[in-house]
Amino acid sequence: MADESQKWVLMVTAQTPTNIAVIKYWGKRDEKLILPVNDSISVTLDPAHLCTTTTVSVSPTFDQDRMWLNGEEISISGGRFQSCLREIRSRATDVDDKEKGIKITKKDWEKLHVHISSYNNFPTAAGLASSAAGFACLVFALGKLMNVKEDHSQLSAIARQGSGSACRSLYGGFVKWIMGKDDKGTDSLAVQLADEKHWDELVIVIAVVSSRQKETSSTTGMRDTVETSLLLQHRAKEVVPKRILKMEEAIKNRDFASFAQLTCTDSNQFHAVCLDTCPPIFYMNDTSHRQAPIISLVEKWNRAEGTPQVAYTFDAGPNAVLIARNRETAALLIQKLLFCFPPNSDADLNSFVLGDKSILKDAGVESPEDIETLPPPPEIKDPSQKFRGDVSYFICTRPGRGPVVLSDESHLLNPETGLPK
Ligand SMILES: Nc1ncnc2c1ncn2[C@@H]1O[C@H](COP(=O)(O)OP(=O)(O)OP(=O)(O)O)[C@@H](O)[C@H]1O
Numbered sequence: 001m002a003d004e005s006q007k008w009v010l011m012v013t014a015q016t017p018t019n020i021a022v023i024k025y026w027g028k029r030d031e032k033l034i035l036p037v038n039d040s041i042s043v044t045l046d047p048a049h050l051c052t053t054t055t056v057s058v059s060p061t062f063d064q065d066r067m068w069l070n071g072e073e074i075s076i077s078g079g080r081f082q083s084c085l086r087e088i089r090s091r092a093t094d095v096d097d098k099e100k101g102i103k104i105t106k107k108d109w110e111k112l113h114v115h116i117s118s119y120n121n122f123p124t125a126a127g128l129a130s131s132a133a134g135f136a137c138l139v140f141a142l143g144k145l146m147n148v149k150e151d152h153s154q155l156s157a158i159a160r161q162g163s164g165s166a167c168r169s170l171y172g173g174f175v176k177w178i179m180g181k182d183d184k185g186t187d188s189l190a191v192q193l194a195d196e197k198h199w200d201e202l203v204i205v206i207a208v209v210s211s212r213q214k215e216t217s218s219t220t221g222m223r224d225t226v227e228t229s230l231l232l233q234h235r236a237k238e239v240v241p242k243r244i245l246k247m248e249e250a251i252k253n254r255d256f257a258s259f260a261q262l263t264c265t266d267s268n269q270f271h272a273v274c275l276d277t278c279p280p281i282f283y284m285n286d287t288s289h290r291q292a293p294i295i296s297l298v299e300k301w302n303r304a305e306g307t308p309q310v311a312y313t314f315d316a317g318p319n320a321v322l323i324a325r326n327r328e329t330a331a332l333l334i335q336k337l338l339f340c341f342p343p344n345s346d347a348d349l350n351s352f353v354l355g356d357k358s359i360l361k362d363a364g365v366e367s368p369e370d371i372e373t374l375p376p377p378p379e380i381k382d383p384s385q386k387f388r389g390d391v392s393y394f395i396c397t398r399p400g401r402g403p404v405v406l407s408d409e410s411h412l413l414n415p416e417t418g419l420p421k
Pocket residue numbers: 052069118119120123124125126127128129130131132133134135138217218315316317
């Protein structure tokens with residue numbers, strides 16, 4: 001190893017997407033290893049709009065492992081961070097950076113400490129899968145720093161131990177988390193079903209109804225469900241295995257009708273098992289104002305068209321994720337959503353619709369005044385009833401790529417000191 005007196009700092013910065021499950025993971029058969037009770041399938045969201053950026057660094061001058069999240073130092077003594085660090089360290093190999101004159105052997109990694117800085121470009125712990133992007137990015141970046149030779153699937157089995165849904169963020173496009181059979185979890189990992197280009201017509205609109213941290217975390221919620229819900233057992237054994245096969249077919253054939261039907265039904269069943277939990281968990285707890293009108297609008301619209309135009313899915317929080325079959329439909333969807341959920345009068349459009357704003361242009365909405373002149377959607381009963389201000393903002397996005405390494409300019413840590421910039 002380089003002489004301890006040397007002051008070098010070596011670092012890697014990576015960017016990793018979040019994902020939204022269309023067949024949900026809910027329930028663990030092993031809490032520590034994070035082994036699920038069923039397979040799940042997700043769509044990776046474009047990191048241009050929602051992503052985690054993480055810099056990991058190593059130096060002989062660091063005396064302990066430290067991490068900063070969104071600029072604040074956080075403790076990484078918890079089991080999940082420690083599992084990821086331990087698993088990655090045990091797979092570290094020799095590093096020989098000729099340019100910087102740094103040599104690290106496999107053995108050195110056991111003694112060296114790391115500094116980590118991570119930034120989510122969206123609210124943390126608000127039901128937008130920050131833990132998924134976060135742990136995937138941590139494991140991916142550490143794997144690069146430590147010259148780990150494992151492929152993305154093997155890395156996904158490590159990220160899984162940080163947060164289950166994180167394993168699916170190791171790939172872009174459409175991803176399956178195979179639950180596996182092994183008690184040690186070696187075969188519980190993610191595989192890519194198709195990349196993001198396979199079905200690039202899809203447009204995803206997220207209605208963020210609250211950025212407040214949620215009341216029941218996914219981890220505690222699913223623990224209670226496993227302990228108390230009989231419906232979950234039926235779901236895991238009888239329902240999901242068949243749905244997974246159908247969803248794989250739907251994705252392979254770009255069959256939107258089947259994709260949408262499976263996505264909506266599975267989201268609804270996930271919330272049904274939450275309700276079947278003792279005490280019941282209400283993630284869609286604001287039914288009169290936000291989730292119910294969105295579900296009813298989509299259901300009525302799909303029925304009127306005779307074939308699904310849009311799919312909806314809700315995770316462990318009240319945010320709605322809507323998947324439109326193509327850009328044309330997405331423009332109509334945005335018109336309908338803006339009519340029902342206009343911004344407060346002082347909001348500017350730029351901060352009300354985030355992500356791919358070109359959809360707004362397609363929808364003919366270029367100013368807040370345009371929202372006021374939108375025609376009432378035929379699906380709603382009472383056009384005078386609007387839910388102004390109930391949606392904090394919308395994010396327009398699409399299926400996106402998997403993790404990438406970023407250039408040196410993106411480092412979140414000072415290259416000389418290894419401390420946050
Ligand atoms: N960038 C990050 N790097 C590492 N860990 C992160 C990062 N962002 C979030 N986390 C971890 O994830 C936790 C938040 O996870 P939680 O499951 O509560 O919310 P969420 O993932 O945003 O929502 P959900 O899982 O319901 O979609 C944080 O407390 C932190 O431990």
